[in-house]
Structure formats: structure tokens, C-alpha cells
Amino acid sequence: MKRKIKNTFGALYANDNLTKKERGPEWEKLEIALKDKNITNIGILAPYDTGKSSFLLSFFKNWNFNTSERIIRKLKFQRECYRFVSVPNFFEDIKDKKKSVIELEKDILDQLLLESRASRIRFPDSQIRRIHSINLLIVIVSYLLILLLIGIVSNGKFIINPNKFLNSIGLLILAVFGFVIYYMFLHSLNKLSLQLSTKFKVNSATINADLVPSSKIKDGDKFVEYNDELRYFFDKSGERFIIFEDLDRYNNPLIFQRLRALNKRLNSFRKSPIVFIYTLKDSAFSKDMKNTDASNENYAAEARGKFFDYTISIFPLHNLENSIDEFYEQRKQCGHALLINEKYFYGVGKYIHDKREIISIMSDVDIYAQKLNLAAIKNKESQEEAFNKLFGLMIYKNVYSADFDKLIIGKSFLSQLILDKKEIFDDVKSCLSVQDELIESDAWSCIFQYVDRNNFEDFAFSEKIKADLERLFNHPILFYLITNDLLCEDYHNYLSPTFFSLNSPKDRSFINKVLSHQVIKRTEQLENPLKVLTYLNQVNADYTYAYSVDLLIELFRQADVWNQIRHAKVILSEVRRRKDYKFIYQFLLQDSNLSKREKIAYIYNSWDTFFDDVLRTNLKIRKMVIDYILEGMVEKEDRFGRMIRYLKKSDFLNKKDVQKALIGKLTFSKLYTQKYYLLVKESHQVYLFSDLNIFLFKPRILKILIKKGWYKRNYKNFELIVHMKLLNHNKKEKFNIAPSYVEKYIIQYFNEHNLSKEKYREIIKILY
Numbered sequence: 001m002k003r004k005i006k007n008t009f010g011a012l013y014a015n016d017n018l019t020k021k022e023r024g025p026e027w028e029k030l031e032i033a034l035k036d037k038n039i040t041n042i043g044i045l046a047p048y049d050t051g052k053s054s055f056l057l058s059f060f061k062n063w064n065f066n067t068s069e070r071i072i073r074k075l076k077f078q079r080e081c082y083r084f085v086s087v088p089n090f091f092e093d094i095k096d097k098k099k100s101v102i103e104l105e106k107d108i109l110d111q112l113l114l115e116s117r118a119s120r121i122r123f124p125d126s127q128i129r130r131i132h133s134i135n136l137l138i139v140i141v142s143y144l145l146i147l148l149l150i151g152i153v154s155n156g157k158f159i160i161n162p163n164k165f166l167n168s169i170g171l172l173i174l175a176v177f178g179f180v181i182y183y184m185f186l187h188s189l190n191k192l193s194l195q196l197s198t199k200f201k202v203n204s205a206t207i208n209a210d211l212v213p214s215s216k217i218k219d220g221d222k223f224v225e226y227n228d229e230l231r232y233f234f235d236k237s238g239e240r241f242i243i244f245e246d247l248d249r250y251n252n253p254l255i256f257q258r259l260r261a262l263n264k265r266l267n268s269f270r271k272s273p274i275v276f277i278y279t280l281k282d283s284a285f286s287k288d289m290k291n292t293d294a295s296n297e298n299y300a301a302e303a304r305g306k307f308f309d310y311t312i313s314i315f316p317l318h319n320l321e322n323s324i325d326e327f328y329e330q331r332k333q334c335g336h337a338l339l340i341n342e343k344y345f346y347g348v349g350k351y352i353h354d355k356r357e358i359i360s361i362m363s364d365v366d367i368y369a370q371k372l373n374l375a376a377i378k379n380k381e382s383q384e385e386a387f388n389k390l391f392g393l394m395i396y397k398n399v400y401s402a403d404f405d406k407l408i409i410g411k412s413f414l415s416q417l418i419l420d421k422k423e424i425f426d427d428v429k430s431c432l433s434v435q436d437e438l439i440e441s442d443a444w445s446c447i448f449q450y451v452d453r454n455n456f457e458d459f460a461f462s463e464k465i466k467a468d469l470e471r472l473f474n475h476p477i478l479f480y481l482i483t484n485d486l487l488c489e490d491y492h493n494y495l496s497p498t499f500f501s502l503n504s505p506k507d508r509s510f511i512n513k514v515l516s517h518q519v520i521k522r523t524e525q526l527e528n529p530l531k532v533l534t535y536l537n538q539v540n541a542d543y544t545y546a547y548s549v550d551l552l553i554e555l556f557r558q559a560d561v562w563n564q565i566r567h568a569k570v571i572l573s574e575v576r577r578r579k580d581y582k583f584i585y586q587f588l589l590q591d592s593n594l595s596k597r598e599k600i601a602y603i604y605n606s607w608d609t610f611f612d613d614v615l616r617t618n619l620k621i622r623k624m625v626i627d628y629i630l631e632g633m634v635e636k637e638d639r640f641g642r643m644i645r646y647l648k649k650s651d652f653l654n655k656k657d658v659q660k661a662l663i664g665k666l667t668f669s670k671l672y673t674q675k676y677y678l679l680v681k682e683s684h685q686v687y688l689f690s691d692l693n694i695f696l697f698k699p700r701i702l703k704i705l706i707k708k709g710w711y712k713r714n715y716k717n718f719e720l721i722v723h724m725k726l727l728n729h730n731k732k733e734k735f736n737i738a739p740s741y742v743e744k745y746i747i748q749y750f751n752e753h754n755l756s757k758e759k760y761r762e763i764i765k766i767l768y
Contacts, residue, residue, distance in 0.1 A: 009333045009363065018051075018058035029312050030059055034241070034275065039309040040263050042277045045284070046314035049354040052279040055314055056243050057084070082241040085111045101254045104247070105222035108259075112242070113226070113233055143182050147175065223262040234266060234274055243277045248284040256307060278308075323358060324349040330362035337375070338365055339387040347484065348395060351477045357398060364394040372500045386500070392486025393494050399477050407495070408540050417472065417482065418489050419517060420465050424451070427460050448483045489516030498535035507532050510548065515539065520547035523583050529554035543570040549583060553592045556602075565602075572606035579613065585621050588628045596632030597643050604646050611650040615657060626661050634675035641685030654690045666698055673698065680704045688712040692720050707736065718745040725766045742767050 020027045033039045044052050060082040087107045223230065234240075247255055259276060267273045285303040304311060327345040331338050352358060368390055369375070377383040396414065397404045406412035425442040428450055432439055440446045451459065453473045456466065472479055481487045492515045493499040493508075502508050504527040511532060513520055526532050529550045536546060552571050555564040575583050588599055604610055614625050629652070633643055647653055653662065665672045681704055689695075690712045695702040706724065711717045721737060746767075750760055 009330070009335065009366070014053035014057045016054070016057045016061045018054055020062070023055055023058070026055060026312055026314055027059060033310045033312070036310075037273050040267055040273045040275050041260060041307065041309045042275060043284075043304060043308040043311040044277060044279045044314060045282050045304075045311055046279075046316065047281050049356065050314050050316040051355075052314050053084070053243075053245060056277065056279070060241065081239060082243065083112065083239050084243045084245060086245040087111075087247065098254070100250060100252050101258065102222060104250065104252070104255050105258065108244075109222055109226055109230075113229065139183055139186060140179075143179050146182075147178075221258055223258055227262075227265060230262070231266060239274075240272060241275045241277060243279065245279045247278060248280045253285070260307065282313075322346060322349040323353045323355075326355055326358045327362065330359055334362060334366050336366055336370065338362070338369065338391075339384050340365070340391045341384065341388055344388060344391060344484065344486065347480055348477070351480065352395070352399070361391075361394050361398050364397060365391055368394065368494060371497050372494060373497070374500065377500065386494075389486055389488065389490070390494050392481045392484075393491055395477065396481060396487060400475075407491070410540065410542070413468075413471065414478075414487060414491070416468060418491075420468055421447075421489070422517075423465060424461065424469075431459055443485055444482050444488065445485050492539040492541075496535055496538040498531060498538060502528065502531055502535070504528060511535060514541050514543075514545045517542065517545050520545065523547055523549045523580075523586060526550040526554075530557075533558075543567040544574050546571060547574065547583075549586045549590055552587060553590055556592060556594050568602065569606045572603060576607040576610075579617075581614065581617055581619055581621050581625060584610075585625055585628075588625065595635055596628060597635045600629060600632045601642055601646070609650075611647065611652045615652075615655055622657070623661065626658055627665075630658070630662055630665060631672075634672060634679050641683055644683055644685035644687050648685070648687055653687055659694055663694060663697075666695075666701065673701065677701060677704055680708050680710055683708075686710055690714065690716075692717050696720075709736070713738075713741050713744070715745050715748060718742075719749060722749060722763060722767070726763070737767055 030042075033042055044056065046052055060080075063081065085108055087104055244259070247259075256278075263274060263276045285307070324342075324345045327349060328342075331340065352361075365387075369387065372386075372390070374383060374386050374390065377386060400413075403412045403414060407415060421442065421444070425439070425447055428447055429439050432450065439450065451469070456469050456473075461469070472482065478487075490512045493511070499508065499511060502511075506524075507526055507528055510520075510524050510526060514536065524547065526548055529548075533551060533554050536543070536551075546567075552568055555561075555568045555571075558564045584603060587603075588596070592599075594602070607613070611629070614622055614629075629647075633647065635643075652658055666676065677700065680701070686708065687710050689705065689710055692702060692705060692711050693716070695705060702724070705711060706721055711721075718741065742764075746764070749755075749763075755763070
């Protein structure tokens with residue numbers, strides 16, 4: 001008894017391990033049918049995925065010829081007696097039926113004629129031009145035979161050197177070189193024969209091309225065109241049983257007519273008939289019940305009876321009502337523990353029956369579970385929840401693959417449902433509050449306790465949400481996954497290995513809030529900002545909801561900071577919208593790789609009214625932010641003087657509160673005074689103070705301000721400058737005052753101070 005081979009987990013091919021004991025009735029009927037030479041068209045009927053291919057493959061793997069047949073097949077170099085021809089239709093919407101049949105015929109010819117290995121021994125008279133590989137063993141044997149023949153003819157008298165030893169060496173070298181030349185000659189001859197056959201071969205196809213218009217040959221029956229080649233192929237190959245799979249998926253009866261005609265032609269004058277076996281669903285040849293009446297309701301059975309010589313119905317391998325057993329079987333075959341709640345097998349089993357689809361789903365669960373390292377989750381409840389949600393996502397991936405591909409870019413229907421959820425929940429909650437009812441949570445399972453296909457129109461949902469809900473109700477598998485919380489806001493967690501590598505519940509909670517577009521009211525602290533950032537980038541998260549100073553700081557720490565700035569701008573734009581100065585202050589104070597000036601610059605680039613807005617707030621934090629700005633201002637300026645330009649636009653340094661803070665720093669900090677002096681001295685930008693009198697207590701600062709022109713050309717500053725010149729005229733201080741500025745205000749100064757002409761001349765002399 002043969003040992004039953006265990007199937008590879010995740011393999012989608014048909015199994016060949018069924019036995020006659022397992023498939024007794026069908027097996028025996030097929031044996032009987034194949035012994036009857038009048039049966040040449042057999043229908044294997046059953047719904048899709050009931051094991052038709054596995055049954056036939058197992059049957060023919062165990063097919064036993066009698067001794068004489070085996071000897072004859074060996075002598076004729078014949079291998080298997082059967083061939084599977086599979087032409088599944090993945091694109092069902094084919095409008096041109098005739099063109100569809102031609103393409104089908106080409107596929108069938110391709111699999112029959114071209115999948116057989118090219119051989120001059122098995123198919124010496126084939127009209128199909130093929131490249132014939134040369135067997136090295138045959139080359140060696142034939143070469144040795146040639147050498148033997150030469151030796152016999154020459155009576156072994158080959159002398160190239162009187163010395164026997166050297167003569168033997170010489171003959172050996174000649175034999176080696178001769179083999180190389182012989183080998184190359186055979187390959188050249190092989191290529192030459194292919195080229196000659198291309199130029200001079202005349203066959204039925206070329207004759208047809210001469211006698212029949214090319215358009216008719218192109219659109220004609222390919223089986224007729226290659227009839228002689230097919231007949232020759234079956235004669236030489238010894239293949240008698242051809243199994244056609246999935247032809248009924250094309251819903252094109254013409255292909256069956258042409259195959260039946262081909263079968264009849266092939267079996268003319270044959271002792272051992274060619275048998276065509278078709279695997280079909282029971283509904284093949286049938287019409288929809290809506291299109292039938294008493295006169296033609298028996299059409300399908302009659303059509304099958306006329307076409308097939310024999311039909312065998314395959315009893316399903318699993319329950320057609322529910323495929324729960326197949327889910328169990330695949331979980332059992334998996335080499336890793338898949339902790340999926342069995343109730344979900346039963347729930348999904350009502351909708352998914354295809355064995356290959358179930359295998360793909362469970363294989364995907366296994367792969368993703370290993371990549372996500374779900375086995376390392378210590379909390380058993382959390383681990384089971386993770387497996388259940390992964391199971392739901394893998395079902396979604398296999399059933400709605402096109403929508404799954406759009407998940408990462410946020411354009412899938414599932415993404416839209418997640419966005420709709422808050423509005424749906426709020427409307428349901430509002431409606432229930434009127435009825436003095438409370439909804440337990442915003443989980444999908446709770447929401448759909450109150451919302452269903454029959455009453456969703458009664459709620460105050462927007463038209464868009466109503467359309468989305470109707471679409472959801474029309475997809476029962478998706479509806480099951482949603483209503484059982486197998487597809488939730490955290491679906492992104494199962495698309496990247498980073499999430500489950502996070503050990504911090506706080507970080508996981510933050511990620512889930514971001515991905516579910518929950519509004520985070522205050523900045524959240526993160527324990528591992530880098531891992532969180534890596535994960536959010538992997539899933540292409542919307543940083544509008546990533547409200548965290550820690551994350552913002554981490555963005556600026558990245559090597560590719562210029563790629564991350566766009567995310568930082570999104571966060572800072574949200575901070576601006578909220579006018580969250582506490583967030584700004586935490587960002588300013590937190591240690592990072594940025595200087596104070598750089599932080600202020602990044603804020604200003606996303607919030608161009610920042611300096612004005614800070615001064616308008618009544619928060620105590622305002623003074624701290626002003627102090628920080630003033631500290632950042634005196635850091636070493638870049639050569640473009642950006643900081644001073646930012647401050648000039650809002651006239652920040654002329655504001656009362658700012659000047660008060662500036663005076664305080666100049667009064668109590670020598671270091672700040674020195675930095676401020678260097679800033680004015682070296683800056684490429686000029687800031688215009690409206691009143692220089694605030695710097696009277698710091699003469700050194702005042703002098704450099706006047707010298708560098710850091711003042712507005714008004715009378716108040718003119719008066720101060722004149723007084724400074726009068727006090728220091730013996731020190732020969734040069735202030736470089738513009739003549740136009742002097743001319744504008746000298747008369748006013750003369751009149752207000754009642755100067756004598758001598759004093760006036762003295763001032764003019766000092767100023768110029």
C-alpha cells in the first residue's frame with residue numbers, strides 16, 4: 001500500500017493523494033467508462049472546488065496498464081498516457097465569442113504540442129519547427145562507436161610516433177580534439193537543419209496560405225488547421241486521455257462543439273480511442289431559471305446528454321454549506337500555532353468555499369504572523385485578538401485585493417469607512433439619546449446592533465455615508481468582517497512589522513489614534529519616537545493627527561531631514577490652527593539637534609504670523625516664548641540674516657513687551673550683551689528701532705546701533721543722535737549719518753531747542 005504523502009502547506013495545486021477507497025463510486029465508474037471504447041467524451045460534473053482535478057490526478061497517477069501495454073509504450077518512448085489542459089478564464093468579460101474560441105484553441109494547441117519535449121526520436125516527422133537539444137550521452141556513445149568502427153577498419157594500425165607510450169598519448173589527444181570537433185559539428189548541423197526547414201519546408205499550413213485568403217485562415221478553426229499535426233502527435237506520444245479544465249468559465253458553447261469534432265476526427269480508424277474528459281460545474285449548458293419555462297426547462301440535462309458519452313458526478317470533499325472543516329484542516333497543516341477563534345471560521349465559512357482561496361488566506365495569515373512576530377505577544381488575550389484581526393485582514397486581502405492595494409495610500413473603501421465611522425457613531429448616539437438609550441462604545445459591532453440594511457435610511461446620515469453603507473451591505477463578506485470587529489481602525493498595525501516590535505503601550509495607543517484619525521487634544525509623550533516615526537512612514541500616515549512634540553523633534557533628527565520636513569510642516573500647521581503655544585513652548589525647550597534659531601525658523605515657515613500671534617495671547621507662557629526668541633536672535637546668524645528678516649516683518653523688537661524683555665536681558669546678562677553687540681556688528685540685515693532711548697543705559701550698544709544704522713529715520717532718534725554727538729564730539733566718533741536725514745530734522749531741532757547761530761554751526765559741523 002502506498003504511503004499517503006502530506007501536502008505542502010499553502011500549495012494551491014491539485015492533490016494526487018486520494019485513493020480508490022476514499023472515492024470508490026466515482027473511481028469505479030471512471031474505470032468502467034475508460035474500458036468502453038465507444039466512450040470518448042466524458043463529463044466530470046460538480047460545483048467549483050469540489051476536488052474534480054484532485055480526483056482525476058489521483059486516478060491517473062494510479063492507472064495501471066497491463067504488461068504488454070507497458071512494454072509497447074517503453075519501446076515507443078511513450079511516457080504518460082494522460083494530459084491536463086487548463087485554460088482558466090481570469091477575465092470573464094469577453095464580448096467577441098468567436099475571437100474567444102480562437103484564443104482558446106491556440107491555448108489548447110500550445111499546451112498539447114509545445115509542452116511536449118522536442119525530440120527527433122519521438123516526433124521525427126513533426127512539422128513544427130522546434131529546437132532539439134542534443135543529449136550528451138548520445139553524443140559520447142556515438143563518438144565511441146565511430147572510433148571503434150575506425151579502429152576495426154584500420155585494424156588498429158595508427159602510428160604517429162615509433163614510441164608506443166608517446167603514440168598512445170598522441171592518439172588520446174587526437175581523440176579528445178576529435179570529440180570537441182564532433183560535438184561542435186553536431187550542434188552546427190542542428191542549427192543548419194532548423195534554418196533550412198524554415199526556408200524550404202512546405203506543409204499544410206503553407207498550402208492553405210496559398211489557396212485560402214489569410215483573413216479566413218486567421219479566423220478559422222485552428223483544430224482543423226493543425227489537424228494532421230494533432231493526429232501525428234497523439235499517434236507518437238501515446239497520450240490517450242486529455243482532461244480539459246475550466247472551459248465552462250468562458251460560457252462559450254462553440255469551443256465544446258469544436259473539441260467534439262476534433263475528438264471525432266482523431267478517433268477515425270483508431271483502435272485505442274482518444275478520450276476527452278471535461279471538468280465542468282453542474283450548471284454548464286444550463287439557462288437561468290428566469291429564462292426558462294415548461295417548454296425548455298429540461299434544456300440543460302438534454303444538452304449534456306447529447307454532448308457527453310458519459311457523465312460522472314463528484315461528491316464534494318467538504319460541506320458546501322460551510323467550509324469550516326477546510327479552515328480547520330489548513331490550520332492543522334500549518335507548522336505554527338494560529339490562534340484564531342473558531343467562531344470566525346464558522347462565520348466566514350458561510351461565504352468562502354473555494355479550497356484554493358482558503359489555502360491562500362491561511363498561508364497569508366501564517367506568513368504575516370511570523371513577520372509580525374505575533375507569537376512573542378505575552379498577553380494571551382492580546383495575542384488572540386491580534387490573530388483574529390490578522391485573519392480578517394487576510395480575508396480582505398484575498399477577497400478584495402484591488403481595494404487592499406489602495407489601503408496604503410488611503411484611497412480604499414475600507415479607509416473611507418474608517419473615516420465615516422465617527423459621523424456614523426455620533427448620529428447613532430444622537431438618535432439613541434432621544435430614545436433614552438445609550439450605545440456602549442464606538443466599536444463597529446456596537447454600531448451595527450442599531451444600524452442595518454432596513455433602517456439605515458431612518459438615521460440622519462449624509463447622502464455620502466448612506467451610499468457607503470449601502471455599498472457595505474451589498475458585500476456580505478466585508479460586512480461580516482466589519483460587524484465582528486475583524487477590520488478596525490488599527491488595520492495598519494498588521495501591514496508593518498514595526499508596530500508589534502513596540503514594547504510601549506503608550507506608543508501603540510498613539511499610533512492607533514493617528515491611524516484612526518482621532519483628534520489628540522494635547523501633545524503626547526512617546527517612549528520610542530524613532531520606532532513610532534518609522535512605523536508611521538511605512539504606512540503613509542496622515543501627520544495632521546500625529547500630535548506629539550517628541551515625534552516632531554524626531555523628524556528633525558533624521559538623516560533625510562529634507563524629506564521629513566513636509567511631515568513637520570503638517571504638524572506645525574495643525575499647531576498653528578489650534579494656536580497651541582504650550583506645544584510650541586515644549587518644542588522650543590526640548591533638547592534636540594536644532595539650534596534655537598533653527599527651531600524658530602521652522603515654526604515661522606509654517607506659521608508666518610507667529611510673532612504677532614504670540615504677542616496677542618494673554619497666557620503666562622508668552623513671556624517665556626519671547627525670551628526664547630530673543631535668545632535665538634543672538635545666536636550666530638546665517639549669512640542670509642533670516643532671523644532678523646523674520647523679526648522685521650512683524651516689527652517684533654519694537655513691541656513694548658519685547659523691548660521690556662530685551663532690556664532685562666541686557667541689564668542682567670553680560671554674555672547676552674556681548675552676543676547682542678556682535679549680532680548688530682556682524683549682521684547683514686538691519687533692524688530699525690523706532691526709539692533708541694531704550695538703550696541709553698548701554699552706551700556701547702547704543703553706539704553700535706547708531707553706527708550700523710539700526711534705527712528709524714524719525715525725529716526722536718535724530719534728537720538722541722545729536723545729543724550723543726555733542727557728548728562725544730571730542731572722541732571723533734563717526735556715525736555716518738545720511739545728509740538727507742540731517743536736513744530733514746535739523747531745523748525742527750534748532751527751533752525746539754532755541755539754539756544760537758553759533759550752536760547751530762557747531763552741531764552742523766559735528767554731524768557732517
